[in-house]
Amino acid sequence: xxxxxxxxxxxxxxxxxxxxxxxxxxxxxxxxxxxxxxxxxxxxxxxxxxxxxxxxxxxxxxxxxxxxxxxxxxxxxxxxxxxxxxxxxxxxxxxxxxxxxxxxxxxxxxxxxxxxxxxxxxxxxxxxxxxxxxxxxxxxxxxxxxxxxxxxxxxxxxxxxxxxxxxxxxxxxxxxxxxxxxxxxxxxxxxxxxxxxxxxxxxxxxxxxxxxxxxxxxxxxxxxxxxxxxxxxxxxxxxxxxxxxxxxxxxxxxxxxxxxxxxxxxxxxxxxxxxxxxxxxxxxxxxxxxxxxxxxxxxxxxxxxxxxxxxxxxxxxxxxxxxxxxxxxxxxxxxxxxxxxxxxxxxxxxxxxxxxxxxxxxxxxxxxxxxxxxxx
Amino acid sequence: xxxxxxxxxxxxxxxxxxxxxxxxxxxxxxxxxxxxxxxxxxxxxxxxxxxxxxxxxxxxxxxxxxxxxxxxxxxxxxxxxxxxxxxxxxxxxxxxxxxxxxxxxxxxxxxxxxxxxxxxxxxxxxxxxxxxxxxxxxxxxxxxxxxxxxxxxxxxxxxxxxxxxxxxxxxxxxxxxxxxxxxxxxxxxxxxxxxxx
Numbered sequence: 045x046x047x048x049x050x051x052x053x054x055x056x057x058x059x060x061x062x063x064x065x066x067x068x069x070x071x072x073x074x075x076x077x078x079x080x081x082x083x084x085x086x087x088x089x090x091x092x093x094x095x096x097x098x099x100x101x102x103x104x105x106x107x108x109x110x111x112x113x114x115x116x117x118x119x120x121x122x123x124x125x126x127x128x129x130x131x132x133x134x135x136x137x138x139x140x141x142x143x144x145x146x147x148x149x150x151x152x153x154x155x156x157x158x159x160x161x162x163x164x165x166x167x168x169x170x171x172x173x174x175x176x177x178x179x180x181x182x183x184x185x186x187x188x189x190x191x192x193x194x195x196x197x198x199x200x201x202x203x204x205x206x207x208x209x210x211x212x213x214x215x216x217x218x219x220x221x222x223x224x225x226x227x228x229x230x231x232x233x234x235x236x237x238x239x240x241x242x243x244x245x246x247x248x249x250x251x252x253x254x255x256x257x258x259x260x261x262x263x264x265x266x267x268x269x270x271x272x273x274x275x276x277x278x279x280x281x282x283x284x285x286x287x288x289x290x291x292x293x294x295x296x297x298x299x300x301x302x303x304x305x306x307x308x309x310x311x312x313x314x315x316x317x318x319x320x321x322x323x324x325x326x327x328x329x330x331x332x333x334x335x336x337x338x339x340x341x342x343x344x345x346x347x348x349x350x351x352x353x354x355x356x357x358x359x360x361x362x363x364x365x366x367x368x369x370x371x372x373x374x375x376x377x378x379x380x381x382x383x384x385x386x387x388x389x390x391x392x393x394x395x396x397x398x399x400x401x402x403x404x405x406x407x408x409x410x411x412x413x414x415x416x417x418x419x420x
Numbered sequence: 421x422x423x424x425x426x427x428x429x430x431x432x433x434x435x436x437x438x439x440x441x442x443x444x445x446x447x448x449x450x451x452x453x454x455x456x457x458x459x460x461x462x463x464x465x466x467x468x469x470x471x472x473x474x475x476x477x478x479x480x481x482x483x484x485x486x487x488x489x490x491x492x493x494x495x496x497x498x499x500x501x502x503x504x505x506x507x508x509x510x511x512x513x514x515x516x517x518x519x520x521x522x523x524x525x526x527x528x529x530x531x532x533x534x535x536x537x538x539x540x541x542x543x544x545x546x547x548x549x550x551x552x553x554x555x556x557x558x559x560x561x562x563x564x565x566x567x568x569x570x571x572x573x574x575x576x577x578x579x580x581x582x583x584x585x586x587x588x589x590x591x592x593x594x595x596x597x598x599x600x601x602x603x604x605x606x607x608x609x610x611x612x613x614x615x616x617x
Contacts, residue, residue: 191604203566210533219539219578226531226574230566 045391046086046117046158046363050130053108055081056415063419064117064393067407068386071395078415079395080164083365086393087162089113089130090363092141092154095162100133100151110134114142117158119361129154152194159188159354159362163369167347171339172331175319182320185245185350186238188357193241200234200315207231212309228298231314236290238315243271243282246320249349256345256352260380266325267342273318340372344381352388366394370403378403427453479550481526481543483508491515491524498522502550503559504575506530506568510561522557525550530567531574539574548578560588 051060056078071079080096084103088094094103104111114130131151132140141148143157170177187193207227210216216223246269257267271279275293282290294313301312322330322342330342347369355362366385370378382403385392394406409420423431427449434445452460476482477489484490491497491511501522505511506529514520527542529535539545551558560575562568576586592610593602602610 192608195605199566203570206531206533206567206570213533213536219544219574222574222577223531223539225577226570227533229573230570234566 045120045361046090046115048116049086049089050112050114051082051085052112053105054085054103054111054113055105057081057085057417058105058108058415060417062410062417064391065408066391068392068394068404069408069410070406071393071410071412073395073397073412075397077412078417079397079412080367081415082410082412082417083162083367083393083395085113086115086363087160087365089115090154090158090160092131092151095164100139101135104133104135119158121359121361127157129157156188159358160365161347161351161354161362162365162367163344163347163351164367165369165371168340168343168369168372170343170346171322171334175317178320179316179318181346181350182242182245185249185353186241188354189245189248190241192237196234196238196241197315200231200238203227203231203234204311204314204316207311208309211305211311216306224302228295231311232291232294232298235315236287236294239271239273239294239318240282240285240287240290242315242318242320243279245353246271247279247283249353252349252352253342253345256348256384257342259384260344260348260377261338261341262376262380267330267345268323268325268327269320270323271318271320273315274313337374337377341377344369348384348388355388360390362389363391363393364389366392368395368397370396375403476526479546480524481508481528481546482511482524496521500555501557501559502547502555503561504547505561506563514561522559527562527571530562530565531571532567539578542571544575544578547575551579551584552582555584557585557587560586562588564591 045066046064049060049062049064051057051062053059071082073079084094084096088103094100097103110132112130112132114128116126116128118124119127127144129141129143131142131154138149139151141151141153143153146153166173166177170181183193183197187197190196210223210227250267250269253269254267269279271277271282273282274297275282275290277285277290277293297313305312322334324330324333330339334342351362351364364385370381373381385394386404411418411420430449430452431442431445434440434448435442437445440448452463473485474483475485477484477492478487479492480489482489482491484492486493498521501520502525503514503520503522504525504527505514506527508526511524511526514524525543525547527544527547529537529542531537531539531542558575560572562571572588579586590613592613593599593606599607
């Protein structure tokens with residue numbers, strides 16, 4: 045459980061010291077007062093990255109030179125143990141990270157001790173939105189369940205940039221085939237591993253996804269997931285296929301694309317272009333055949349699945365951050381979603397602009413006004 | 421600025437060196453001023469001398485004062501083994517223990533189209549020529565970045581079917597370290613590279 049959060053100059057919150065309690069904490073306030081900033085602070089201090097921005101400079105208050113976050117809590121596995129972690133960010137400088145008494149400069153050190161899952165309006169768009177959103181969804185889970193997940197993604201991005209740069213500018217006459225092979229073989233090795241791990245995560249998620257979807261929508265239809273990586277392999281095949289064999293298939297695919305890639309000066313297939321789709325049991329894609337309501341419910345079910353998956357991994361030591369997700373739902377769905385959240389989760393922080401929207405009673409109330417946080 | 425221009429210039433020059441910030445540069449500059457003129461001259465001469473005399477060995481690209489470096493010109497070293505390293509400084513790590521008695525080849529980087537580094541910038545034609553001239557083992561000691569891996573693959577491909585033993589250094593748990601403190605990734609690689617006993 046997270047117990048106490050200290051904030052200094054994070055976005056519009058100048059200074060705050062907040063006691064965090066178990067159960068449901070409601071964060072209320074008008075638009076633009078800092079509700080999401082509070083959730084972001086909680087997420088960033090426990091995970092080491094922000095769900096909103098890429099650059100660390102963004103989170104530092106405009107009028108300040110540095111910002112600081114610190115969280116105290118308790119990890120309960122076999123017995124309970126106290127933990128404390130935090131970081132200091134200076135504009136255009138690196139981070140100073142502290143995990144218990146260990147100092148570091150790597151924000152990654154914050155990750156992996158205590159789970160935190162954020163569900164926001166973008167989750168509702170997950171089913172119909174850009175493939176990038178879905179890739180990020182699966183990659184976040186993959187990096188939790190596979191120790192080398194993040195490393196693979198990092199290396200893949202790196203080699204992709206190298207390969208694109210080679211296709212665009214480099215002299216391809218001098219040992220061109222050999223250079224193509226050297227870059228492509230590593231590319232395919234990383235791609236195949238990422239693909240297989242993503243497929244593994246998706247397969248594990250199907251039962252959870254169905255459970256949540258049924259509860260939110262009250263519907264009887266089953267959801268299936270299919271993985272789109274251009275090989276035509278089914279999800280289950282992708283999970284069980286021998287890695288060498290998969291690499292061979294992907295390498296053949298790249299060989300077919302070789303001539304076109306050299307004209308376009310761009311890598312045209314890879315882990316950065318994969319996607320997954322949600323399908324009805326009769327095989328039709330949700331995106332094109334589902335109603336607004338069905339897509340929204342499926343998006344929220346994906347969000348809850350991510351939470352449950354993370355919670356299993358962290359052995360219940362996970363907090364759920366919910367940001368204004370009730371707005372677009374009808375009364376019935378709102379109620380079932382609320383029931384799911386309060387039933388499954390030990391610690392929830394929910395931000396809402398209007399408290400009368402809330403389909404459940406909160407245990408604690410925080411009011412946010414112009415960056416000032418007060419406990420009511 | 422309260423310092424005379426020549427002192428500022430010295431500080432600026434020091435500050436351009438790797439891992440030296442403004443503060444350290446200032447400390448170094450004051451240290452030099454406080455010393456005898458002779459030791460400052462020695463330092464200046466050493467800098468100019470090193471830059472003048474040292475050039476890459478024509479065979480392996482390791483730093484050397486003569487046409488061939490100390491290692492390449494030593495007839496007692498095993499002439500049929502080449503260890504491929506990224507930079508000259510890496511050779512020191514191998515030479516410190518004296519376990520390896522073969523020759524080296526310094527690439528000066530790894531394959532990186534982003535930085536404009538291709539096979540020619542890495543002196544790969546030179547390496548191939550050396551290998552075809554009678555070498556029976558090549559050892560890659562290039563780190564674990566994806567660029568290093570693709571460099572190994574590139575050299576392997578360029579060699580084609582030249583009969584040759586090709587090896588790379590093992591990856592895994594460092595000697596003398598406690599398993600409890602090994603990070604997950606290192607542990608995973610160590611598992612992948614486990615050996616039969």
